[in-house]
Amino acid sequence: xxxxxxxxxxxxxxxxxxxxxxxxxxxxxxxxxxxxxxxxxxxxxxxxxxxxxxxxxxxxxxxxxxxxxxxxxxxxxxxxxxxxxxxxxxxxxxxxxxxxxxxxxxxxxxxxxxxxxxxxxxxxxxxxxxxxxxxxxxxxxxxxxxxxxxxxxxxxxxxxxxxxxxxxxxxxxxxxxxxxxxxxxxxxxxxxxxxxxxxxxxxxxxxxxxxxxxxxxxxxxxxxxxxxxxxxxxxxxxxxxxxxxxxxxxxxxxxxxxxxxxxxxxxxxxxxxxxxxxxxxxxxxxxxxxxxxxxxxxxxxxxxxxxxxxxxxxxxxxxxxxxxxxxxxxxxxxxxxxxxxxxxxxxxxxxxxxxxxxxxxxxxxxxxxxxxxxxxxxxxxxxxxxxxx
Numbered sequence: 001x002x003x004x005x006x007x008x009x010x011x012x013x014x015x016x017x018x019x020x021x022x023x024x025x026x027x028x029x030x031x032x033x034x035x036x037x038x039x040x041x042x043x044x045x046x047x048x049x050x051x052x053x054x055x056x057x058x059x060x061x062x063x064x065x066x067x068x069x070x071x072x073x074x075x076x077x078x079x080x081x082x083x084x085x086x087x088x089x090x091x092x093x094x095x096x097x098x099x100x101x102x103x104x105x106x107x108x109x110x111x112x113x114x115x116x117x118x119x120x121x122x123x124x125x126x127x128x129x130x131x132x133x134x135x136x137x138x139x140x141x142x143x144x145x146x147x148x149x150x151x152x153x154x155x156x157x158x159x160x161x162x163x164x165x166x167x168x169x170x171x172x173x174x175x176x177x178x179x180x181x182x183x184x185x186x187x188x189x190x191x192x193x194x195x196x197x198x199x200x201x202x203x204x205x206x207x208x209x210x211x212x213x214x215x216x217x218x219x220x221x222x223x224x225x226x227x228x229x230x231x232x233x234x235x236x237x238x239x240x241x242x243x244x245x246x247x248x249x250x251x252x253x254x255x256x257x258x259x260x261x262x263x264x265x266x267x268x269x270x271x272x273x274x275x276x277x278x279x280x281x282x283x284x285x286x287x288x289x290x291x292x293x294x295x296x297x298x299x300x301x302x303x304x305x306x307x308x309x310x311x312x313x314x315x316x317x318x319x320x321x322x323x324x325x326x327x328x329x330x331x332x333x334x335x336x337x338x339x340x341x342x343x344x345x346x347x348x349x350x351x352x353x354x355x356x357x358x359x360x361x362x363x364x365x366x367x368x369x370x371x372x373x374x375x376x377x378x379x380x381x382x383x384x385x386x387x388x389x
Contacts, residue, residue, distance in 0.1 A: 002328035003379060006190035006303075007368040009266065017258045021251045028249045036253035039260055040185075040200055044176040048209035050201045051253060052216050055157040055186025057246040058199035059087035062153055062182045065211040068093040068124055075115050076127035076155075077107040078337040078355050084129055084155050085338050094121055097339050099350075102357035103288065103307065105131045105334075109140065111354075116148055125151040125181075130159035130174055132303030132334065132364075133274070134290065138164055138179035152179070157186035158302040160193060161267045165297070174300075177202045182212075187252075190368070192267065192300050193259035195252035219243025266369050270301040273371055277304055280380040284387065286312045288361075303334055304367035310360070313387050317363065323386045329379055332364045 021032060037049040052058050068074065070092030076084055078097040085095045096119060099111035107128060116123060126145050128136040138154075145152035156162075156175035164174050172178040175185055182205075187198035201212045214221065219241040222234075271292075278289045288307040293299055310317050321331050337355045338344050366379060 001325070001330050003366040003371070003375065004330040004368075005332045005364050005366050007370065008189045008194050009262075009369040010194075011258070011262070014255055014258045017254045018251050021254045026250050028247065030250040032250040032253040032257070033248060036248075036256045036260075037200070039257055040202070043260060043263075044173045044202060046173075046176045046178075046202045047204045048202070048206060050209060050212045050216060051248045051256075052199050052201065052246040053248055054197050054246075055155075055184055055188065055191075055199040056083040056087055057216070057244070058184035058186070058201045059083055059155065060090055060244075061201055061212050061215050061246060062184060063088050063091050063093065064215050065208055066124055066151060066153075066181075071122060072124045073119070073121040074125045074127050074153075075112055075123060077105075077129040077131075078339050078352060079105040079131060079335055079358060080129040080155065080338065081157075081335060082338065082341070083157075084127060085344065088127075089343075093124070095338075095344070096121070096123070097337075097344075097352065097355075099352045099354045100358055102354040104134045105305075105355075105358045105362065106134055106136055107141075108354055109144070112141075112144065116144075123148070123150055125153045127153045127155055128180070129155045130162065132158055132290070132305050133162065133299040133301045135159055135162055135164060135174055138174075139166055142179045151181040154180045154183035156183045157188075157191065157199070159300050160185050160191065161263045161298070162300040163297050175202055177204050181205065182208060187256055187259075190302075192302055193256060193263050195248065195256040195259075198248050198252050198256060214241065215243045216246040217243060218245060264298065267298045267300055269369050270367060271298045273367060273376060274299065274301050274304055276373055276376045277306075277365065277380065280377060281306065281383075284380075284384055286387065301367055303364045305334060305362050305364045307358075307361040308363050308387075315386070320363070320383075320386055324379075324382060327382045329382060330366060333359075333362060334364050335359075 041049045068091040073094035075096045079100050096115050099108045159174040162174040175183040177183050182203040185200045187195040220237045220239040222237045286309040
């Protein structure tokens with residue numbers, strides 16, 4: 001396939017940095033993980049970062065540390081990857097799906113408020129999902145969360161490098177937990193930076209960060225002061241809770257450090273690709289392009305997703321995707337609403353009109369560093385031919 005819908009970007013510098021760690025340094029639990037966490041905290045302007053093995057692990061750790069269990073529940077969007085909800089279900093908690101805006105796929109305020117008003121479940125958190133390059137209104141949902149005395153959590157796995165502008169024009173990084181209790185990032189192969197697999201929890205609450213770190217490493221702690229006291233030496237460790245092995249390796253962390261140096265540059269490049277897409281697609285009938293924010297904000301563009309009225313063009317999404325694939329152009333659907341998954345079928349207690357409309361029309365086109373103007377023109381030309389013929 002000439003144009004996959006997404007593709008990782010690995011430089012010689014990335015490779016050299018990983019090789020150096022593989023040859024000469026610790027492979028796990030060494031100083032590169034701490035360095036990666038420090039660099040992430042500096043970039044996000046956040047106090048505490050705990051790197052871990054995946055974005056899913058980051059979400060699970062947040063839910064565990066927050067105290068989710070079978071007597072509690074969260075509210076989140078159904079237009080997201082399985083992990084947002086699955087990680088909560090792993091704690092035994094119930095998941096309430098709020099509807100979404102039919103054009104953005106972002107969680108819909110009225111639906112969130114309706115759930116909060118009518119449910120008898122003990123809601124512990126609203127979990128926002130920043131989708132592709134579309135970000136939720138953090139101030140608005142922070143106000144709702146505070147009013148109901150619950151946590152606001154960000155699934156920011158798509159949005160690393162994206163900025164949020166407050167109502168008083170203060171700029172913060174999406175995922176920095178500036179307006180939320182904690183956020184989760186993913187460094188999967190096709191995310192904005194990659195460590196192959198990997199993730200991070202971000203929070204500005206030290207007690208919460210300490211618990212996350214404990215849960216991520218078997219729930220065990222060592223203490224340098226435990227020397228020769230009660231027959232405890234430097235070999236001694238204790239476990240006061242059941243934890244997991246959600247650690248990230250040093251060679252993954254060093255890849256992340258190297259990738260982080262190019263994040264802003266890569267986001268700027270992808271922002272230029274999105275502008276080209278919008279320019280070439282805007283006048284094509286039955287297509288709605290995503291909004292591009294003001295010029296001073298380089299959006300993250302993990303995904304470039306259009307809305308296409310398949311009914312009006314007289315072709316199914318399968319037909320359009322297959323004809324694009326025949327020309328070497330990969331596409332994807334983000335996402336199948338989670339309430340359609342068999343594991344969540346018992347959660348269907350309402351109609352999701354916005355989510356249904358969004359799902360029926362969304363299509364993600366190729367978006368990654370390496371695409372050029374001529375590539376965007378080719379993709380759009382083929383798509384236009386399919387739509388009009």
